[in-house]
Amino acid sequence: MDKKLHIVGGGMAGSEAAWQAANMGVEVVIHEMRPEVETFAHQTGKLGEMVCSNSFRSDDDEQNAVGLLHWEMRAANGLIMAMADRCRLPAGGALAVDREDFSDCVTKALADHPNVTVEPGEIRELPEDGHWIIATGPLTSSSLGAAIQAETGAERLAFFDAIAPIVYAESIDMNVAWLQSRYDKGETEEEQKAYLNCPMTKDQYEAFIDALLAADKTEFHESETAGYFDGCLPIEVMAERGRETLRHGPMKPVGLTNSHKPEEKAYAVVQLRRDNALGTLYNIVGFQTKMKYGAQTDVFRMIPGLENASFARLGGIHRNTFLNSPTLLDNQMRLKSKPNIRFAGQVTGVEGYVESAAMGLLAGRLAAAEILGTTLETAPQDSAMGALIHHITGGAEAKTFQPMNVNFGLFRPVDGLKGGRRGRKDRYKAYTDRAKVAFCQWLEGQTH
Numbered sequence: 310m311d312k313k314l315h316i317v318g319g320g321m322a323g324s325e326a327a328w329q330a331a332n333m334g335v336e337v338v339i340h341e342m343r344p345e346v347e348t349f350a351h352q353t354g355k356l357g358e359m360v361c362s363n364s365f366r367s368d369d370d371e372q373n374a375v376g377l378l379h380w381e382m383r384a385a386n387g388l389i390m391a392m393a394d395r396c397r398l399p400a401g402g403a404l405a406v407d408r409e410d411f412s413d414c415v416t417k418a419l420a421d422h423p424n425v426t427v428e429p430g431e432i433r434e435l436p437e438d439g440h441w442i443i444a445t446g447p448l449t450s451s452s453l454g455a456a457i458q459a460e461t462g463a464e465r466l467a468f469f470d471a472i473a474p475i476v477y478a479e480s481i482d483m484n485v486a487w488l489q490s491r492y493d494k495g496e497t498e499e500e501q502k503a504y505l506n507c508p509m510t511k512d513q514y515e516a517f518i519d520a521l522l523a524a525d526k527t528e529f530h531e532s533e534t535a536g537y538f539d540g541c542l543p544i545e546v547m548a549e550r551g552r553e554t555l556r557h558g559p560m561k562p563v564g565l566t567n568s569h570k571p572e573e574k575a576y577a578v579v580q581l582r583r584d585n586a587l588g589t590l591y592n593i594v595g596f597q598t599k600m601k602y603g604a605q606t607d608v609f610r611m612i613p614g615l616e617n618a619s620f621a622r623l624g625g626i627h628r629n630t631f632l633n634s635p636t637l638l639d640n641q642m643r644l645k646s647k648p649n650i651r652f653a654g655q656v657t658g659v660e661g662y663v664e665s666a667a668m669g670l671l672a673g674r675l676a677a678a679e680i681l682g683t684t685l686e687t688a689p690q691d692s693a694m695g696a697l698i699h700h701i702t703g704g705a706e707a708k709t710f711q712p713m714n715v716n717f718g719l720f721r722p723v724d725g726l727k728g729g730r731r732g733r734k735d736r737y738k739a740y741t742d743r744a745k746v747a748f749c750q751w752l753e754g755q756t757h
């Protein structure tokens with residue numbers, strides 16, 4: 310087989326993957342369709358273009374999972390972090406950059422690398438042979454999207470996300486909420502208690518609907534051609550259709566008995582469903598929304614049992630292209646049905662510049678190792694990079710899979726530490742300490 314590594318897409322993930330593989334001595338060709346084929350969000354033909362915000366979010370590597378991912382990428386000689394540090398602007402604890410300088414620097418670093426060639430042009434088909442990484446992002450061109458769908462099945466490549474807010478399990482008040490599946494459905498006790506239920510009285514429901522209707526919302530970009538379907542309407546749009554609509558939809562109270570107050574019939578019930586194998590995260594079922602983030606926390610904390618909820622991520626609906634990675638990819642990021650092709654970046658179902666670049670870093674190293682005739686284990690689960698890859702290729706619920714950003718809910722608990730808000734600082738420090746050790750061991754294993 311050809312020893313070159315072909316990377317489709319020179320965004321966050323593709324640029325990082327190219328850098329990593331090239332530094333391992335592999336010849337890399339980046340295929341980038343811009344500027345010849347445009348997207349509605351990109352403005353230039355440069356590599357590593359930031360399509361919206363100029364921030365890589367928190368740079369705190371002790372108390373923040375994104376900051377930890379920065380740390381790991383710096384430890385792995387990551388291009389995106391090195392160029393971000395070079396183009397840094399003052400932004401408090403966040404890592405913000407001059408976006409023009411940043412993409413200029415990424416483009417130049419790759420152009421100057423002796424092992425990297427950039428070949429302009431769109432890739433429209435899935436390649437049959439050779440080593441490939443597809444890192445075409447949320448705005449993957451339509452012809453390649455169609456080719457991927459033809460390979461994976463239409464239902465396993467989505468063109469919009471519909472993200473329900475995700476809550477840390479430990480922040481839910483279990484004196485109010487109870488575990489029960491509707492009509493106790495399921496063969497095992499685990500299935501019969503698969504949902505967490507939060508009851509509402511009539512007054513609480515009416516106040517909740519008022520807040521939903523009044524909340525600030527974000528609009529779709531005009532070129533996003535908002536095509537969300539009736540099956541995943543934002544909750545506020547459902548509420549606009551009639552004050553009772555939610556009570557007959559995702560908030561219907563039927564088939565449920567409040568174990569704390571069996572004699573009281575709830576007027577409406579909000580259900581949460583486990584979102585990961587670890588059981589640390591729960592998503593609010595059917596609550597995809599276009600409310601602004603600030604409004605979301607205010608409105609969702611009106612739900613009884615969620616008054617003190619901590620959110621691992623808030624809800625959203627965006628134009629996005631992403632695979633059902635838990636069913637399609639192995640933990641080496643290879644497409645199971647065509648293992649000569651890896652996927653990286655946002656198209657794998659992670660979300661954000663940092664997460665996408667991190668998945669590029671990993672895919673670049675895994676692919677280069679394979680070309681060089683060795684096998685590299687994927688990043689360790691206790692690291693931030695490893696927690697993400699384990700989530701998208703294993704831990705996440707495949708049936709309800711939606712894009713995920715890095716957060717401490719993806720980490721295995723550290724034994725013996727206090728739960729809840731009070732213990733948070735110590736817990737996060739323990740996660741980040743453990744992650745750094747695991748990540749460094751993984752890196753050291755690659756130098757021998």
Ligand SMILES: Cc1cc2nc3c(=O)[nH]c(=O)nc-3n(C[C@H](O)[C@H](O)[C@H](O)COP(=O)(O)OP(=O)(O)OC[C@H]3O[C@@H](n4cnc5c(N)ncnc54)[C@H](O)[C@@H]3O)c2cc1C
Pocket residue numbers: 317318319320321322323340341342343348350351358360361362363430431432433444445446447448449450453530628653654655656660661662663665666
């Ligand atoms: C409108 C919008 C706003 C966003 N805002 C933010 C934000 O503020 N912060 C944040 O963290 N994330 C944001 N995101 C998510 C963001 O796009 C990703 O975090 C990040 O850019 C993903 O990196 P990537 O490398 O996977 O994809 P990209 O950076 O998009 O790179 C993919 C590359 O592939 C190229 N490409 C696509 N199809 C083909 C093809 N067939 N052949 C060749 N090349 C191809 C594209 O031109 C592009 O250069 C936003 C996304 C969108 C759509």
